[in-house]
Amino acid sequence: MTNLTEYQKNALEFENHIALTANAGSGKTFVLAKRFVKIAVETDSPVNSIVAITFTDKAASELYVKISREINSLLSDEENPVRRKKILQIRAELINAKISTIHSFCSDILREFPSEAGIDSSFIIIDEQQRDELVEMVIDEFINVNLQNGNEKIKKLIRIFGSVILTKKIFENVISNSTTINELKDNFYNKTPQEIEEYYEKLKMKLFNEYFLKRLPEFKSEFLFLNELVEDKGKAGEKKIFVNEQLQKLNSDDSVRNVLDVLHSFLEIVFTKSFTLLKRGYLNSEISDNYSSKINFIGDFVKEYLAVFGTNDLTNLHLIAFSKDAIELFSELVEKYEEKKYRLSYLDFEDLMSKTVKIIKEEKILDALKVKYKYIMIDEYQDTNEIQYEIFMPILDELKHGNLFIVGDEKQSIYRFRNAELEVFNKTKNEIKQKSSQNILELPHSFRLSPKLAFFTNSIFEKLFENPTEYFNEVANSNLVSTRNDLETGGVEFLIANGEITEPQLIANKIMLLVKGGKISFNDIAILSKRKLPFFELEKEFIKCNIPYVTIGGRGFYQRQLIFDINNYLMFLINPLNDLALIGILRSPFFYLSDREIFLISLEEGESFYKKLENYSSKSQVIEKICSVLKNNINRTNEYSPTNLIIKLMLESGYYSVIMSRINADQELANFEKLLSITRSFMKSGFKSLFDLSEYLKTASSEIEDEGQAAVRTESNAVKLLTIHKAKGLEFKVVFLIDTNSQPIMNSVAAKDLIIDKEYGLLTKLPSDNLFEEYKNFEINKVYNFRNKKKEIAELKRLLYVGITRAIDYLFISVTLKEGKITGNSFFDFISKTLNFNAEMKTLSLSGKLDLLIDSDGAFINKSVDMNLEIPVNCHPIDDVSLNINKSSFEFPVKSLNVNIDSKISDEIISATKIAVFSQCPRKYNLLYNLGLGEIIKKTKNIHFDDEFSVDVENKIQANIAGSIIHNFLQQEPTKENLDAVLSNSIRNHINTLSEINLENLHKELKQQLEKYFKSDIYSRLSSYRNYFNEYQIYLKENDYFLFGIMDKIILEEKLIIVDYKTDVINEKNIQKKIEHYYNQLMFYAFISSKYFDFHKKAEINLVFIKSPELSYSREIDQTEILSFGGKIYKIIQEIRNENFAPDLNHCQSCVFCVDKNCIADKEI
Template sequence: MQDSTARPRLDDQQRLAVETLDRSAAVVAGAGTGKTTVLVERFIALLDANPDWPITAVVAITFTESAAEEMRSRVRQRILQRISTAKGEDRRRWAEHLSRIEATRISTIHGLCSEVIRANAAAVGVDPGFQVADEASAAVLMKDALAIALRDFAGADPETGDPNAAAAQEVLTRYDRTDVEEVLLSAKQYAGLEPPPAAVDTIEAMFERAAESRIAEICASDAARDILSIDAPPAADKQGSLVLAAQASLRAAADPDIPTAEKVASLKALKFHKSYGSVKNWANEQQFQFAKDSMASLKTEIKALEDLAFDRDLEETALVLTHGWHTLIHHVLAVYEELKRRNDTLDFDDLEVKAEILLMRPDVRRRYAGREIQHVMVDEFQDTNHRQWNIAQGLAPDLMDGGVFIVGDPKQSIYAFRGADVTIFKAASEQIQRAGGLIVHMNRSYRTHSALVGQLNRLFDGVMKPLPGTTRPEQFVTFDETHALTAQRESPDDHLDVQFFSVAPDGTKPKSIITEAQVIAAHIRDIVTRKSLTVIDRTTQQPRPASYGDFAVLLRSFRGNSGYFEQAFVEFGVPYVTQSGRGFYDRREIRDLIELLKALRNPSDDLALAAALHSPLFALSDVDLITLRSRGGTLYEALDEEAALQAEHESLEHPIVFAHTIFDGLCAVSGHLPADTLLLRIIAETNYLASIGRLPGGRQMRANVEKLVDIAREQRTAALPDFIAFLEVSREAEVKEAGVALDSGASVRLTTIHGSKGLEFPVVWLASVSLKSHPNNRAKVIAAESIACRMPQLAEDGSTNGSKLKSFWFTWTQQRKQDAAAAEAQRLFYVAATRARDALFISASGKDSNSLNALSEALDGAAIQTPSPPQTPHKPLEARVRVEDTGFPLAETSPAAPPPSRRRLTATDIADYGSLENADSDTERDYYHHRIARRLHADDYEPIETLTYDTENSMPSQRRIGSLVHSALLYRVDILMKDDPERAYQVIDSLVWEAGFTLSEARRMIVERVRSYLEAYAESPVARAIEQAKEVYRELPFVIERDGQLVHGKMDLVFVDHEDRWTIIDFKTDSVSDNAAAITTHARRYMLQLAVYAAALRERVGATPTAQVVYLRYPRHVVTLPPAELDRELARLKLDAIAAHFDSFSPHT
C-alpha cells in the first residue's frame, strides 16, 4: 500500500549532506535548495544510525525561535511516521524519542547558552534563576544606566587630573545633550571594540599609508601615463598650462622624498577645464583632443583623494573628543553591567560570553562534548560570529570525529547589525576541511524555474564582487559560477523575464519614491486585472493567472518609505498587508493610544492630549482644538471649561463634552488599573475599533491594537508610568515589533528584505533598489574596528560650522564602515531576488538610479529587460476632500478599479451553506447564518477580551477534537492502537500537546476523547476498507475554479481499491441521533461539499469517485453517495450564487 509518510526524495548533494555521518561537514546551501529538509533528515539519520543515542544527544541550533519550533515540529512528524511503520524494538525506540520530543536540544544559540549557564551557574558567578532580558527590557535598563552615568559625570570633580575624564567632560560641554543621549543609549553596539589610537602620530602614519596607496594607484593609471606622454604641451595655451601643472604634480607624487601631505595637496589643487585651450596652439587637433580626454580621465582618478586630508590640530581635537566618547560609553556600560547584576539579569551578549567561558573549561566541556552531546548542527551559519562558533565547537565532539555540521550561504549573510560576521563561514569551512571534513555545495533550486535561475546567475555574476579600491575586501562574497544555482523545474513557455524599471531618475526624495510606489501599484493592478502574468499554483502545480496574493513588494528598509507604498496601494485599489511594519510603535493607531496613555499619566502634557483628542479616539476637529487653545492655560483646563459651557447649553452630545466625560473617567481609574485593563477600557469607551475600522487598512489597524493589548498583558504588573516608559524605550531602541500579519492570501505583501528571509513568493517586486551603502550623516559616533566621532556643531572658536570638519580618523572609519555596508547591500540584493518563484521585477527611483553603475552593467550583462520608465500613473484620489461621517463608507471615494474578490471560497463555506439549506429548525438555521456571518465579518464581532483565551484550561470544540482525530489518523494511530496501545496513547498525547493543550488534566481528558473516537473508528468497515486499499492519500489539498469562483480545501482521505475504484472519505464529528436514518438525513447537508470534492478529484486524476461520510462518533453508520448522486448535486451547485449570498450577509444578520 502506497502512503504519504515516505522520506522526502533527496538529490545527490542533499543525500551526501544527510548520509555522510562519520565526518564533520560544511554545507553551502543556495536559496531554495532544501536546507531545512536536509537538517531534519540528517537529524533523523543520526538517530537511526545510533540506536543508543537519546534524542537530546543531537543539538540543532537555529537562528530564530520560530525556526526552532518549525524544525521541532518537522522532526516530530518524521518520528511519528517512523513509529507508524516500525515494528518491535525499533518502534519502542522511536516512541521513546517521541516521548522526549519537548526535551530536544533544538534551540536558538541563546536558548542553548542559557541551558549551559543554568547548569553551571556557580562556575561563572550567577544565580541559576537569572532572568534573560529581551531587547526591550535591556533597553529599559540601558536608559536607567544612562541616567545614572550622566549624574556621575555631572557631579564629578573637573580637576581630577584624569585626561579621559576631562575628555568626557569636553564631550558633554561641546555636544548637544540629545545627541549625547542618543549615542549612549546605543552603547552596547560599541562594546568589545578596540580603543581609539593613543596618539595622533598613529593616525598620521595611517594617513600616509592610505594616501601613498591611492597616489600609487593614480600614478599607475592609464590617465597618468597618458598625461606624462604628452610631449611639450604649449605653456601659452590654457589647456597646455593645465597639462604642465598635472605633469609636475604626477612627477612629484612619484618622488619618495616629498612629504605625503604635499603630494596630496598638489594633486588636489589641480584644475580641470575641458573647454580651455585652442587647437591652433597645439601641434594638431588629435594631440589637443588627446590632452583634453586625458585630463578628464585624470580628474576621475584624483577623486579618490577627495576625502583624504590630515590636519594635526584638527586630529588632536578630534582624538581628545573620541577618547571622551570612549570613556562615556564604557562608563554607561559599567553601570549597565551593575544594574544587571543587581537584578540577576543577563542579556543576549552575556549569555554568549559566559557560555563561551564555561565551554573553555575542560571539566565543563567534558560534560557535554561526546557525552551528553554527540553531534551539533548549526543552521543559518552565515549569520553567526566567532563567539558562537566557539560555543558550537565547545559543545561538540572533535571536528575530526565528525561532531559538527554547519549549513548556510555566505551570499545570504544580512545580519551584521546583530553581530553576524560574514567571514566566519569561510573560516569555519576551511577549519572543517583541514580536519578531514566534507564541503558540500547544494545548488539545485526547487523554488525558481530554469529561465529565471539563468538570468539571476548572470545578474549575480555582475553584482557580487568586491568594489574597486575597497578597504574591506574580506566582506565581499564573490559569485562563484562553478557553484551557480541550477533549476529543478523547467520554465513555462510564457514565462516573463526579469524586468527593471528606472522611475523618475531626475526626481528628489520623497517625490521620486511616491512616483515609484504609484507605478508599482498601478502595474500590479494592471497585471492582475488583465491576467497578463502566469504563475504555477503550488497546490495543483498547474499554471494560472497571478492574483494579488502572489505578489510581494520588498523594501530594503521601511524607515520613511513604507507609508508611500501603503498610500499608493490604497489609492489604486490594491489590497495589501504590511508585514514587519514601519516599526510597530510608530503606527498611527498605536501612537494614538500611547499619546492618550501619556495624557492620562500627566493631564498637563498638552502635546500628548492634543494628539489624543485629534485622533479617532475622540475625533475633535481642528476648529475644536483652536477653540480649546484660545482659552489659555493648559489644554486639560480648557477642555474642562469648554465642556462645562457646552453642558450649560445642553449640548451633551458635543464632541468636547464626550471627550471630557471619557477622559475624566479614565483619569480617575488610570492610577490603579493594570495597563491591559486600562487599554481595553479606553478601546471600549471611545469605540476606537469602529472608528479605525472605517479607515483604509482598518483590519490591519485592529490587529495591531490587539497586539498592543497582548504586549500590555505581558507587562501587567507595570504601573502606568513604567508601561509608558517601556513603550517609549522599545520605540527608541527600535525593537521591531512586527505589525500583525493578517491572512494575506488575497493581498499584496509589503515587507522588508530582512522580513522575507526564508520565505518565497510567486512574484517579487524589489523596490527602491540600491547597491550603495547609505551612511547616517547625522551620527555623532560611528564604528568599524573602533569608534570615531563627528566634530561637534559648536567649534572651539565659537562658530557653528564645527560639524563640517572631518578628521582623517573619522573619514577612515567611515570608509571602512561604508565598504562593509556596500558588501552587505550586494547580499541583500541576492536574498531579495532569490525569493521569487515565477517572476521578478526590479525598480529604482530618483537620482540614486542613475548612480547604480554596477547594477546597470550587471543588467546589461544578464540581458535584463529595461523598459522605458512608465509615465506617472493617474492618481484616483488626487483631489481629496475631507469626508465627514455621513454614513457612506470611505470606499465610495475610491477609484473605479475592479474591487478585489471577497475571498476564495473554502470547503467549510460550502459545507456551512449546505447546513443552512438543510437545517432542521429556525434555531439551527440561525446558528449557521450567524456562524457564516462571523467568519465573513470577524472584525466586527468579539471585543478584544474574548479574542484570546487560555486553551490550556478549556475543553476544545467538537471541531478541534475532529482536527486532532484527523491528525492522529494521518499518522495511522488507529493501526498503532491495535499493536501497542500505550505507544498510541503517547502519540495522541504528543499531538494534543502540540495543539496547545499543555495542562495535564485538560490534556488527559482530550486524549481520552480522541482515543475513544479512534477506537470506535478502528473497528468500523470503512477502516478495514482503507487498510486493504491499494493506494491511500490523506489530507489531500485541492483548488478548483467553477462559476468564476475559486474553492480550496483538503479532502480528509482518498483511497483506491484493488479494482482501481476511487473513494472520497469525509470525517465528521457532529452529534446526531445514533441511527442510520437520522445520520443519512443529516449527511445531506454535506452533499454540496462532497460534490465539489468529486469534481476536484475528477479534474485532477480523471476518476469518477464515490463519496462516503463517516461520523466518527458513530463510525458503523457510513453514508455512501454514488457518482450519479454527486453529479446531480454538482449540476445544481452555483458557486457564484453562493458567493453573492455570503456577500449579502451583514455583521449582525
C-alpha cells in the same frame, strides 16, 4: 521537494566536518532536517546530543516541524520492528532536542551551571524594552552621581560630545557594546600610546597593501595609456612629458609617502578640483568622451588615496590619549550596568553569550559539554559572529572531536549592523578545509527562481561580485542553477518614475493590472525595500486605489493613528481637563463627532472642554450618551488593569468595527494586539501606573520612529510590504523591488559621536586643546572610514542579491529618476552599470547560457540552455485601470484577540474556550463572541461575571493574580529546593497589580498551596516523566479554520498526557461540576495534540487542582473518543457558521447571563 540532488546527498554525510554554501532557494532547511534525522537514526547518539542552531525562533520552529514530519514519514514507511522502535524513541525524545537560537542554547548552559557563571539560578532574561529602561536608569544615575562628585572626566566628555543628551546616546552605545568595551580595556588600551600608534600604523599599511598597492600598476598603466594619446606640442606636450616622468617613479612595491608625493605633483598640473583629468591644455574632448571609464578610474584612485593619506589635522596620539581616559569611564559605566542586572537577577541577550564563553573556559564544564554535544549544525552561518565561534569551537575541541556542519551563503550576509562578521564564516570554512578540501560543499541549484529570473540574477551578479577583496568583505559569485524547466514562465520589468508620475502610482497601477489578469492574487505580491520610509507614501496610494495590504515590521508603530487615539483616551481619563486629548477622542472612531459639532460645543460655557461638553449634552441625545460613557469610564478607571481598560474602551465603542472595515484591517488588528502585549510587558516591569503607561506611549510617539508595526499572518489576501531584511528566508510569486535610486547611508567617524570597534578601538573627531575650535580628524579615522565604506558597499550589493532572489516568477524593479540622474552606490546604480542600462531604452535585451538541473523520474540531469530575456522599461502607467475591489470578496482572517471578538469567515481561530462555551450553551456563545461582552456589560449592569469570561475584574483581582502567579511559577519547572526563589520571581513579574496586597502574606499563602501540591501523588507521578513541554501552544489547521490551544503541560511518553492546572477552590460537593465544566476543554486539547504530534495511541487527560491536589482528576481516553470529539468540534463550528444559537436551559442556573432566572437575551438589549 522529495527527491534529493547529488549535492544534497553529499551534504547529509556526517563522518566529517562540512561547510556548505547554499544558494538562494536551494532547500538548505530541507537538508538540515534530513541530516538531523539521519544522524539520530544511524548513530547511537541521543537526540539531545544533536544541536541545530538557527538565526531566529521562527526558523527554529520551522526546522522542528520539518524534522518532525521527516520522522513521521520514516515511521510510516518503516516495517522493520527494530528500526521502527528506534524511530518511535527518537520521536518521543525530539521534545528535548536542542533546536534553537544561539541565545536559547546559551541560556540552557547557564541554567545548568549558574554558580560557575556567578548568576542566580532563576535568572530572568529581559526583553528589549526592559533593557532600555534599565539602561536609561543606570545612565541617569551614573551621570548625576559623577557630576555631583565633580568628576572632571565626565565633564570633559560632555563638553566634547556637546550636551548631556548626546552624551547619554554615546553611553547607550557603550552599554550596547559592553563586551567590546571590556575587551578594549583589557587587551587594547592596556598598551602604551606608542604601542597603539605602532598598531595603527600597521592597520594603515594593511589598507595600503591590500587595496592601493594592488591597484597601483593598473593606475600607472591606464594613466600612461591616456598620456600617450595627448598631443606632443604646446602646454599639453609639456604636461605629457611631466606626467610620464612622474609615473615612472611609481613601483609595485612603493611606499605611502612616495605615491602621495607623485599624486600631489599631479593635482594642479593635470587634475581639476573634482579630481577629473583636464580637457583644456591636456586631454581633448575626443579623448575624454572615448575613454571616460579609464578617466574615472584614475580620478577615483587619486581622490580615494588623498582622502586616506592626505594631510591630517592632529596626530593619532591625541585620539589615543582621549580614548585611554574615556575607556576607564566607559568601563565604570558598564560595571554599574552589570551590578544593577546582578542585583535584579537579570541577563540581557549579550550576557547569555558572553557568560557562556567565560564558563566554557573552565575545564570541568567544557569536558561536560564535549561529552554532551556530539553533532553541531549551525544555519545562516554567514551572519554569525566571533563570540559564537568562541562557544562552539572549544566544545568541538577545535575540530579535533565531534562533528560541525555549517551552512550559509556569503552572498546573503546582510546583518553587519547587528555585528555579524562574514570573516568568521571564511575563517571557519578555511579551518574545515584544512581537514579536507572535500569537506567544502555547495548547493548551486535553486528550486525557487524561474529560469528567467535565475538568468537575470546571474547576469547582474557575475559582474557585481567580480574580483572580490576579502579585506572589504566582498564575496565571489556562484551562478544559480535552476531546477525548473518552465523556460517561458515569469519575467523582469523596470518601472521608471520620471517626475510626472510617482513610484507609488506606477506600482499600484501595475498591481491592479496583474490582479485584473486573473492569474495573480494580492497575497502573491511582496513590496521590498532596503528601508522603511517609502512605505508611507505607498500605503496612501494603496488606500486610494483600494488595494489590500499589510506592512510587515514597517516603521512608525507608535505613530499609527490607533495608538494616538487610545493614548488620547488614557490621557483624558487620567486628567479630564486635558482639552486636546478630549477633542482628539471625540473626533476619532471612538465617537466620530464632526468638526462642526466640536465647534458648537466649544461655544458653550465652561472652564474646560469637558465642562462645555457636559453643558451641551442637554441639547443632544448623542452628546448626552457620550458624556455618560466618559463619566462612567472616569469613575471606574481604577477598577481595571490597563490592558483590560484598553480592551473595554475598544469594545464599548465602534472603534473595533471601524478598523475591521479598513482595507488594511489585518494590520490594524495586529497593531492593536501588539499594543496590548506592550502594555502587559510594561506593567510587569515594576511599579507602573496608568499614568506611566500613557507617558511612555507619548514619549515613544515622538522619539521611537523605527519601531516596526506588528507582524500579521501571511495567509491573508493582501499585498505584503516589508524590508529586505524582513524578507530574508521568504519567497513570493511576485516581487516589487522599490526605492532603488535612494542615497545609501554610510556610517563614518563624526564629531560628537563615537565608533566602538574591536579592531580600531574608540574613534571620534576631537577639538584641539581649545574646545571651541573646529573638530579635527585623525589618520586612523580615515583608514577606518575608507575600509568601512567599502564593507558597507559590499553589503549593499549582497542586500540587492537577497532582494532579487526572493522572487519566484516575476520581478519588477521600480526607480525614480529625476532628470535621468542615477545615485552612486544605489541599487539602481549597481544594476544599470552591470546591464549597461540607460533611461532612453524601451527594452533591455539580455542573452546567454543558463545551467539547469532537471528532475527526470527521480534522477537529476544537468543541461545548459540558451536564454534570451527581453526586459520592458515602463515609464507610464496604463490609464483607467480599476478593479472595483469589494473588500468582502477577499479573505481577511481575524486573529483571536482573547477579547471576545470573533469572525465568521474561513481561516478563523477556534480556541478551547469557544468550544467549551458553545458546549455549555450556544446562546451563551452568541452573547459572548458575536454580540460582544463589552456591550452587554454596559447594558446589563447587574450581571456578575465569572472569572473565565470577565472583562470587569472588580473584587476578583487577588484571585486572578494568584492564579497567574501559580501558572507562571509552574511554567519555570521549579523544584522543592528553589521553590522560594522561583515563587518570588513569579510574584515580582505581577507586582504592578499588587500594590494593595500584602506581598508577604500572599507569598506565604501561595507557598503553602504549592508545597502541598509538591507533596501530592499527582505531582510525583507527573514529575517523573522526562519528555514534556510547559505552556505549549498549538495551531492546528483543520479544514478552513485553525484550532488553537495553550496547554499548561504536555507529556509525550508511551501515551500522550495533557495536564491543565486550576486554582479553583473546590470540595467534595462541587468537584463533579468542575470536572464537567472543564471536560470539553481537556478533550479539545487531547484532539489537537494527538493530531499535531501524529500520536495514534491512548491519551490521558489530567485536571490538577493546586489547592486540593488530592481531588485532581485523571482519565485515560482512546483514539475512538478523541476522534469522536473531533467530529463534535466540526459540528459545533458548522452550527456557529449557520448561526444556530439555540439555548441550553440546563445551563441557565450557572450561567453568567442568567438574571433573576431569565436569560438576558430574552430581554430588550
